[in-house]
Amino acid sequence: MKTGIPDNEQPVQDSLMKRFRDQFSIFFVFLVFSSFIWVVIKLSKDFTSTITYNINFKNAPKGRIISGSSDTVINVGLDAKGFTLIKYHFLQKIPVINIDLTGLKIRYYAGKEEGCLPLNDQIQKIASQIGVKRDLVFVSPDTIRFEFLTKYKRQIPVLPQVSYELRPQFMLYDSVQIQPDSIWVFGPEELIDSIQFIYTEQKSFSDLSENQELELRLIKPESNLVSLSENRVKILIPVEKYTERSFELPVNIVNSGTEYALRIFPEKVIVNCLVALKDYNRVDEAMFEAVVTYDSVEMQAATRLKVNLVKYPSFVHIARVEPERIEFILIKSANKP
Amino acid sequence: MLKIGLTGNIGSGKTLIAKIFSTFGAAVFNSDDEAKLIMKEVRMQKLLIERFGSHILNEENIIDRKLLAQLLFNDKDALNFVNHLIHPLVRQNFKDFCIKHANDPCCIYEAAIIIETSYYKNLDRLILVTAPEKLRIQRVIDRDKINEALVKQRMENQWSEDEKIPFADFVIVNDGIEPLVKQCVDVFNKICAE
Incomplete structure (x- = not known):
């Protein structure tokens, strides 16, 4: 291959380049060193x-x-x-x-x-x-x-932002429990008076079939002037498996004994309720009371009276009362004109 | 004094209607309750044991009605045997009942099968209680604590309401919508007016 440089000049050129590189390296090292010394001297002042x-x-x-x-x-x-x-x-x-x-x-x-x-x-x-x-x-x-x-303070209820879906046959055994259910909020009167609830962070569950216990962060109101006594709350979602039970109950008449005797048909109703499996043996008829109220005004206008369940255990969910309304006859007392 | 038949299919609400009529002063004879009393009599128990064996006695040494009902369900001969044994006695007791309540405006004979046995011919008037099938099934489930299939099985052995209506003088609709007391008052007034 031919180049523009004659073959006898090539070694001389290589030698010059090598010399130049060596000298430049030495120069650079000294430059760095002197700069360093210069910086050290400067920074010492x-x-x-x-x-x-x-x-x-x-x-x-x-x-x-x-x-x-x-x-x-x-x-x-x-x-x-x-x-x-x-x-x-x-x-x-x-x-x-x-x-x-x-x-x-x-x-x-x-x-x-x-x-x-x-x-x-x-x-x-x-x-x-x-x-x-x-x-x-x-x-x-x-x-x-x-x-x-x-600085004012006010106790404000905590509102959990929890959504959940329960597995079929499972229900909430009690309301969602929050600990603490309210906290102290500190800040200017005008601001804390405008706060109705302190919300938790959002959380959602699906297919729940057992209790859920968790800690949720509280969402602080936007203003920097407001502070909270707690940053987190504990949440309990009580979940139980439910089954259906029914009881036949006599219907009691409230406020009877006026000039008319009240006869009701039927005299018994069937209460269908949902009860947690753990409470199944705890619940009995004596825990329920069904009544109709003797109310002459209502009776003039109606052909049926509404059956009210005035007593039932807090741990059952009433599904339906059958029948919900019952018929009646007013019988005038014999000694009345 | 008039003899009034009160009939209706299972779960139609016959007993409730009978209670309303009793409030008006009618004497009510419940054939089912009467049959239960007759079955407890010693002479009747002997006849039933001879026919079905001693296994139809329960732990208290009286006829196990549930077991007997199961046996009769699939054996028409046995059903006829029991019907011929019990029904004449029930009817005789109703005759005695009517004599005892001769001064009452009417005597009501409450039974599920009055038309099927042609007993309505011995009565002055016949009241039929009807209700939608779905409602009747639910009532029986709630009352007897049995499942829907079993209720339907029992219903299959009865005539339909449509078949019974032509035999009735009065039809009371117990569908939970039509007021019962008003219907009963109307029927009772018409009966008394006769």
Whole structure:
């Protein structure tokens, strides 16, 4: 193969290129080394630098909520050696500085409650949180202003957002139990008065055939001014297998003994109910009472009286009363005109 | 005093209608209850044991009615035997009952089979109680605690309501919608007016 370079010039060119590469490598190594030395010398000197921190307020005056503050960040001026500043800037930067409001004086101004906190008084506390001793030279702003609202509390019921589907023949044995069923909500009066319920996170179940016990997170109202006494609640969904039972009951007449005697047809009704298997032997006729009420007004208008089940165990579900309405005859007492 | 027959298929509500009539002053004779009493008599038990054997006695040494009913269900000869044994005695007792209640406006003979045995010919009037089949089945299930298939099996041995209606002087509809008391008052007033 032919190239533009004569065959006898090729080794000379290769030799020159190799020499150049070797010299460049040496140059680069020295360049890096000298730069490093330069940085070390520079960072060994003192600098003044400003670092911005997010701030969090704690120990608000008793019974008050901070509804607003003039600043949410502070700038901290540090006078330190370069190495130390790098540490504060990048290596050990704390996410937030807590500002302690203990002892803050509240003043009333134009119907509002306000407070002023000179940050110079807090310099030592801020320095200790950042981890500096004598390097901290200033804090900006020098004062933070606050607006306060009175803190109210109200007990508000918890509403679980639980949906479920039960397996055939299974039913809810009792209502869904929530522990605690209400919690304390803290915040400005106007806000907490507008809250009817505290909702849980949503959860759904399908084909339930046994008790479900779980912990659900409470959904905090959107406003930052509102806080909750609990973050989670326990939920119990009691589930049992049910079967049908029926009882024949005499129908009692309530408020009889007026000038008319009431005769009812039939005198007995059949109550069909659903009972949990575990309660099957617990339930008997004596736990039920069916009545019709002697009501002359109703009787004038109706041909049948409604049978009311006035007593039955709380742990059964009444499926139907047969018949639901019964017929009657009013018999005038013999001694009445 | 009139002799009134009160009949209807299983679950139609005969007994309830009879109770309403008794409120009006009618004397009610329940043939089923009477038959139960007759079966408890010693002479009757002897005859039944001779025919069916001692195994039809229950633990209390009286006729096991459920077992007897099962035996009669599949044996027409046995059914005729028992009917010929019991029915004449029941009817005789009804005659005695009527004599005893001669001063009452009427005597009601309540029985499931009055038309089938032609006994209605011995009565002055016949009341038939009807109800939709679905409702009758449900009533029997609730009352006797038996399953639907067994109720239907029992129904198959009875005449249909449509077959019985031509024999009745009065039809009372017990479908849970038509007011019963009003129908009974109307029927009773018509009977008394005669």
